[in-house]
Amino acid sequence: MGLIIYLNGKYVPEEEATISVFDHGFLYGDGVFEGIRAYHNSVFRLKEHVDRLYDSAKAINLTVPMEREEMAEVVLETCRKNNLRDAYIRLVISRGKGDLGLDPRKCSVPTIVCIASSINLYPQELYEKGMEIITVPTRRNNPEGVNPRIKSLNYLNNIMAKIEANISGAAEALMLNEEGYVAECTGDNIFMVKDGVLKTPAKHLGLLEGVTRNEVIRLAKEAGLQVEETTFTRYDLFVADEVFLTGTAAEIVPVTKIDARVIGNGKPGPVFAKLLDSFRAAVKEPEAVIFK
Ligand code: PXG
Numbered sequence: 022m023g024l025i026i027y028l029n030g031k032y033v034p035e036e037e038a039t040i041s042v043f044d045h046g047f048l049y050g051d052g053v054f055e056g057i058r059a060y061h062n063s064v065f066r067l068k069e070h071v072d073r074l075y076d077s078a079k080a081i082n083l084t085v086p087m088e089r090e091e092m093a094e095v096v097l098e099t100c101r102k103n104n105l106r107d108a109y110i111r112l113v114i115s116r117g118k119g120d121l122g123l124d125p126r127k128c129s130v131p132t133i134v135c136i137a138s139s140i141n142l143y144p145q146e147l148y149e150k151g152m153e154i155i156t157v158p159t160r161r162n163n164p165e166g167v168n169p170r171i172k173s174l175n176y177l178n179n180i181m182a183k184i185e186a187n188i189s190g191a192a193e194a195l196m197l198n199e200e201g202y203v204a205e206c207t208g209d210n211i212f213m214v215k216d217g218v219l220k221t222p223a224k225h226l227g228l229l230e231g232v233t234r235n236e237v238i239r240l241a242k243e244a245g246l247q248v249e250e251t252t253f254t255r256y257d258l259f260v261a262d263e264v265f266l267t268g269t270a271a272e273i274v275p276v277t278k279i280d281a282r283v284i285g286n287g288k289p290g291p292v293f294a295k296l297l298d299s300f301r302a303a304v305k306e307p308e309a310v311i312f313k
Contacts, residue, residue, distance in 0.1 A: 025102040027095050027135035032102050038134070045128050046115025050175035052132075053077035056269045057110040058140065059100055059311060060304040064110070065269075067093050067309035069232045077171045078114060083131060085114060093309065099137040100311045109140040109270065115174065143271055147192075148297070151277030151289050152266070154206065156255055157185035157194040161204035164227045169204070172229060179207040193266065195255070195279065198227045202252050209268035210234040211276075213253070213261040214292045220257075223250040233267040233300075240299045246292070255280070263290035273297045 026038035045051040119128035186194035275289035
């Protein structure tokens, strides 16, 4: 594709964007990342993504050798160097090059990478017909270990869940927490609507605080909906009027079947449709502008 990649202070052709096999991001998944999107010449909720990245880094005791404003500028400049006005952006910070031991004190300089490429949109059919998902046996990480609020490079837990969904031919995997309450999917947050109330699992249950999740909560409240960040089970999803997923890549995707139970009337619902409309209006507001 011939992309220009930001790597440790330089913008280089992708062939030259290589890192050491001793990088602890590679050896141990020791690092953090963000998946960000640009729409219509503007990076969507850039500050929120950069803040979450720095919070993730802080939680794993990784000091980012750069101010947040500079990191935001790296994101914008990477889009400019690739002449992208709509983009999927991956910002990665690893512990850096160390030795074969896991002690991070041997890693003196974090590796910082920013990739901006064109986005693979989800098929339109998904938004019209909805998605079928299944609950998988692999549980979301216990927050006492690697807290799911950390967007770490260690996604094996979610990848195992994704494999379980793949084996069953489902598009996404519903993950429960250790207690059996609904947490989230492998790369998306989950919402349900029941009797006009919008509900999503509370953060302390062990899930990533999605930027799209927060945006959907904001838009729903703005539209006068009652919103609850709460605790619920698979049963509540089975009997919900609507269920949908949110994420940077997917935006908002309706779920019409869970574990072979048809959700609501089996079609994407009105709350989903309204929120997708207002979300797609929100992404058009110029914010972190790429080309002035
Ligand atoms: N939960 C998890 C576990 C995620 O990884 C979300 C929720 C949604 O968060 P945002 O901030 O995007 O609304 C994510 C993020 C992929 C992919 O290729 C998806 C994510 C991250 C990396 C890759 O599907 N989703």
